[in-house]
Amino acid sequence: MPARKDPDASISVPCFYGAELRFKRESAGLTLEQLAEGSFRGISFLSQIERGERRMPVDLARHVDERLGTDGFFQRRCDDVAKARRVGIAPHFADVADLEKSARTIEDWAPLLVPGLLQTRAYAEAIARSAMPRASDIEVKQVVDARMARASLFDEEAPPRLWAILDESIIRRPVLAPAGMAELLDHIVEVVRTTGTIVQVVPETTVHPFMMGLTRIMTFHDAPPLVYTEGLHSGQVIDFPALVMDYRESYDLLRAAALPLAASLAMIEAAAEDGRHASQQQHRPELRSVAHEQLQQR
Known part of the structure; x- marks a missing residue:
């Protein structure tokens, strides 16, 4: 089993967002599988968001806020993360450009x-x-x-x-x-x-x-x-x-x-x-x- 890879929140806005998601999830005592339940998203998808490698869709951000009780934080910051990753890169390619690094x-x-x-x-x-x-x-x-x-x-x-x-x-x-x-x-x-x-x-x-x-x-x-x-x-x-x-x-x-x-x-x-x-x-x-x-x- 590969070693846990903690996100470096200082690298970028997506990494900060992902690190905060992991912190809130672990503080709530939830596993990735438990957080993903009912979201229509896979565990690997959530894991990649926590590592700052994928964008958080609005529907998933809404689900996360409800499960973690984060008062709409992840919904509010969705656009900020998307904009931070979009400079010079087409929005539909942003996730792929991040994923190719890993x-x-x-x-x-x-x-x-x-x-x-x-x-x-x-x-x-x-x-x-x-x-x-x-x-x-x-x-x-x-x-x-x-x-x-x-x-x-x-x-x-x-x-x-x-x-x-x-x-x-x-x-x-x-x-x-x-x-x-x-x-x-x-x-x-x-x-x-x-x-x-x-x-x-x-x-x-x-x-x-x-x-x-x-x-x-x-x-x-x-x-x-x-x-x-x-x-x-x-x-x-x-x-x-x-x-x-x-x-x-x-x-x-x-x-x-x-x-x-x-x-x-x-x-x-x-x-x-x-x-x-x-x-x-x-x-x-x-x-x-x-x-x-x-x-x-x-």
Whole structure:
């Protein structure tokens, strides 16, 4: 049985909130199971809130206040906790961003965009500006800073083991100028080589079980696994065991359909080299002239 992990209330507002929840629960002489009873929430969900890893839904806060006799404290502070965790991060992704810090494994399927943990600052900014064309520079910077900060989990003593599967179209789509795309792809290769991350590529012509939206599967040392799926402006956390198992089996089939690691990295490196070559041509008039003449002769 894993050792008890006491929350450090000084880290953040969510951690303070979680530490207070644990203190009040233990002062009332209740176990997690007893507090969860009648709330339609699982023990692991409450435990993650106490550790500052998940947001307290309003309905659960109301239940907790009634059971602990805390005079509406947890309901009143719900919005404060949510706002504290929301800077630069979409509300529907806030729980997942917190949970990835304590995950044992993270398995990403990326059909359209490079996963956030593998992005460069330039790529993150381009994606943010395309998604929020009316946002101010400050708002865009908050999103980019939050995304870059998430990658700090690789610096932890025991970081999550990341396995990401990308559709081939991602490394071909020119989100940035050729030099920027080359930098992005080189960065992905560097993360693989320095962190033990596994990245595979699914060829565009391959038919596979995940021909739908973004999906993430996370496992934990002391909690059941869960799945996160995301659409354009919303996301859903799935923790129903049978459905989580279905997603994990489909991910295994996707893994089997993807190129092996060595072949995937070779494809990414080749695309990066193509980007560097295209960038050189853009900056050398004589090469552009030769290329233009060659095209006219065809």
